Amino acid sequence: MADLVNLTIDGVPVAVPKGTNIVDAAKRIGNDIPVFCYHPKLRQVGMCRMCLVEVGTPRMDPATKQIVKGEDGKPVIAWMPKLQTACTTPVSEGMAVRTQTPQVLAARKDILEFLLTSHPLDCPICDKGGECPLQNLTLAHGPGMSRFEYEAKHHDEKHVPLGDLIYLDRERCIQCSRCIRFQDDLADDHVLQFHERGRNMEIVTLSDPPFNSFFSGNTTDICPVGALTTADFRFKARAWELQGTPSLCTHCPVGCNLTLNTRLETHTGGYEVKRVMPRQNEQVNEIWLCDKGRFVHHFTRAADRLTHPLLRNAGGTLVESTWEAALQRIADRTLGKPITGIAGDRIANEDAYLFAGLLRTVASKGSLISMAPAMATYYADLARAYGVGKDTDFNQLGKGDVILLVNGDLEEAAPVWFLRLRQAVVTRGARLIVANDHTTKMHRYAGQTESYQLGNAANWASTRAAVLAEELKGARHLLIVFSDEKLSTSGVRSLAISLASVLVQSGHAGKSNSGLLPLYPHGNTQGVSDMTSPQPWPDRAEAVWLIGVGEGEGVPQAPFTIVQDLFQTRLAEQADVVLPALSFAEREGTFTSGDRRVQRFYQALPAMGQAMPDWWIVQEVAKRLGATWNYQNTAQIFTEISQHIPAYAGLSYEAISHTEDQWPLVGRGDLYYGGTVYDNTGGLGLRYPADAERADFHADVHLDTPPEVTIEAVQRVRRRLYEDGELIRRSKVLAAHIVNSVTEVPQAA
Amino acid sequence: MDKHVLLRDLDVPNIRELAVYEANEGYAAWRKALGSMKPEQVMGVVKDSGLRGRGGAGFPAGVKWSFLPKDVFPRYVVVNGDESEAGTFKDHELIEFNPHQVIEGVMLTSYAVLASTAYIYLRGEFYAPAKMLQKAIDEAYAAGLLGRNILGTSYSLDIYIHLGAGAYICGEETALLESLEGKLGQPRLRPPFPAAQGLYAKPTVINNIETLANVPPIVLNGAAWYRQFGTEKSPGTKIFCVSGRVNKPGNYELSLGSHTIRELIEMAGGTIDGRPVKGILPAGESAPMLPASALDTKLDYESVQAAGSMLGSASFIILDDTVDVVWAARKMVRFFKHESCGKCTPCREGTYWALRVYDKIVSGNGSLQDIDQLSDIANGMLNKCFCLLGEFATSPILSTIKHFRPEYEQFVREHQGGRADGYRDELIRDHAVHVLPEESITDERP
Known part of the structure; x- marks a missing residue:
């Protein structure tokens, strides 16, 4: 590839894409540069100063503009006088980096000693103990003894509820701002902020209700210390007592990969889910979960589970x-x-x-x-026929692509898709068109918005389909996200047909990174x-x-x-x-x-x-x-499925259990890099092709004639993340968030 | 004494009034620029003059302006009047005694870089100077020197004053921009530099008040005229703020490189009671303290640097032999601990830790090892901080230990046993009482 940059790190050559920083480049050759504030999914800030390394670039002759070569024929490296933060320094051609010199090792020790002066060192009672970046890095790089007088330590509040789901321990906080950056830049919920300055600087929540976000639990995964803990897991178990089992979330169509952390409970005599953690799948949820997926698990061991016929x-x-x-x-x-x-x-x-x-x-x-x-x-048949192409990767959506979001609140219906598609729009430049009868969070990023009266999504789509198809012909890719909410059965059929016709007429049917993306109510x-x-x-x-x-x-x-x-x-x-x-x-x-x-x-x-x-x-x-x-067993049944359900041909438990290195590499020994997210050992899954991708595909639905739509009152107005139900009702921790559906009566346009 | 440039009109009564200012060549440069000079010509003159930033870093102003990317608009001029360095009071005087000169400098700079909006950021305590400056801006608007289509040309400019909220860090240019945008005052990562993405992520020129006050005489009289003052590398004059143990503290404008520190102190009336100088702080608390042996150092950027310190904002605080160096160092460290923004680890934690150790020493509980520990803390911070504040915070520690270690040792020995003496009240006031022995805080408190 033309845009690769060559550099050496401790003498080891590595080639990485232009724009990569030194921490990520070192990761490629197994060199773990310690970090606290840097996180591969977040904007880099260079605050914690833990990743300081020696950086040099080839010396240029100012007269000839040529690289000066030494006696050995190799370029002479001009070393920068000061250590540089590896996280904020992008690689450049011929760069040399040293990560193991006495100067670098001393700097790591210094920074750790500074961090520990204010840290309470209450590891024995800290939930992060055992999976704590600060603990691990102190062991690896820190001083063995503290020279700081214990009595002079900075003391602060230890049980600050930042909302009802997340607690903050101000003493443990090392002011890395990962939580703030996650909420600001990825969730777009500006609910956390630094307050005050110097040693008094602290995290506060400014929203009402406090820490008002569907994604708050993620901040506890990426917190490099035990400052942020969930109300659910806090003081419940030690990290080393937990077993991790790969699992899936069933509460929305995203299909987030989970790890269920379980422990044998002596008081009940059985295993319990102690917490739900994200399991990395860059094609599905990356390393994120929404709070419902994280906290709704209590139904699995609810006392009123049916146990006998x-x-x-x-x-x-x-x-x-x-x-x-x-x-x-x-x-x-x-x-x-x-x-x-x-x-x-x-x-x-x-x-x-x-x-x-x-x-x-x-x-x-x-x-x-x-x-x-x-x-x-x-x-669902239309979603199978005209769904996203087999090799679709949301991380590739960006400039030139169009996302059309019709009749759904993406954040309420599929929170992690909200995170990912928002990035496609906000940071990678995809164009977003939103059509809805009310304003949703996605409206903030829309380049174009259209509205219609309550319940009239299908009529809107059938009227606009031909024009939209014409307008969107030039799009590189076209992703159409839609929901069935507030529609009658005829309405949703009509809507899906109209949207499929937009895909076909604009030339995007059966292509990767294009297709219908239905906001189904559940995981399967x-x-x-x-x-x-x-x-x-x-x-x-x-x-x-x-x-x-x-x-x-x-x-x-x-x-x-x-x-x-x-x-x-x-x-x-x-x-x-x-x-x-x-x-x-x-x-x-x-x-x-x-x-x-x-x-x-x-x-x-x-x-x-x-x-x-x-x-x-x-x-x-x-x-x-x-x-x-x-x-x-289910494996035997699945083998039969792959033989009898045409779309599933070629799939097998073996194939969908396949795993491979995913970048950024997280969830391994270096917790400080990606957080406490789990490595994917259970399988990355496989997407089966949409019907429209098959060579022998012929449409058996006439897309040019969407059925007549009857407008009728339906029970649910908007699909809400925390909608009341049998399962969520059994999570006390989410009790305050549960909302009841309201009936509204749509009217004909 | 030299011919004054910046303070040339100091003795003109009512110079702060527009009519008086105009009668003394005021706005002549502005009229000249708008009437007969292209923006790039104004920039060229300033570049040729070699004017270096007076805020502390000494970067050539005209060069800084030329970094603005072409064709990106809007662009802004931001004026740094946060003047928070201890012992610095030159910008205050420039604003209060001759506000139009400052405004004219801002106008010329804005014209040179084609900015149509300029913000003057003043430290929060500059309430009275801000009022004075606003009055002068209002006068300029009324006279058609500011606003839309200035003096009948197509050029328009608005100037706004913004008062800070009391943070030293907001004198750091990127923290200032954050603060101006309404955010928490913390420095930004560079690159991008403000010239490329500054205020509201637009190209921004940011200069100190004193720097811009130099621009009107430069534009009016030309680069060659300006270069007759100062040295080859440090052209022009500079205001030296002198304070501390001298008889006549105040602002002294001198050509750069024309005098020595000793002569500056003499100009300031010599030390009180003629006592011997013990230490010199050339740039407030930020630059390393120099011992009396540096008295014959020339007053320009290069010479002061060669002597082991920095000229910076040229705010000279003179310490005589009555000053306890340990006490002074603690005061300075406390200042930096108080003003550390908290963004980066070494500054946030290092200043806090260092102050704790100073408190221990000053309260009479220190040991010789504590002196070494102070050096360790400062060396741990050095060259690892996010911005210069943390680096500056090491100066009082390292320079005082380097030049006055025997005094530290003597202090530790003399006060061993928990006697706090005259420092006790100060420690109580600074909320450092927890390091004092119990019995010493039971009696009367201030």
């Missing part, structure tokens, strides 16, 4: 039963009768695949499968749709079987109802059979994100009571209805 007795009450009795009751009541199955959009692909198989091939004729929420039935909406090819909900049925539906509205009435879930929901109260399922943390499986990346999650916790995985329950019923199924 329940059967309605002769007296009409639900009583605890056994699996054998429950499965037999289902077989007795459904043999020879059609079943309506409804699959919730947070169950695993393997569950949904078997469920669909049962209803299509095992259960009686007339059985059908639908999904919940029903809305996705009307556009696409996957469940892919597995089930769902049909619309019937009004009534002879038997209804709900898996992971939660609190669905308008469920078909039936004489016999099975509810399979984590909790005794309102629907379960009415059911004839209630089956306890395992949560995502207690089993294995795969989810497909909103941008069609198929990813694995792993078992982090033992089963809760007698609860079983959904696929096992489905198989046991299938056996009793006459099937000869014998699936041993």
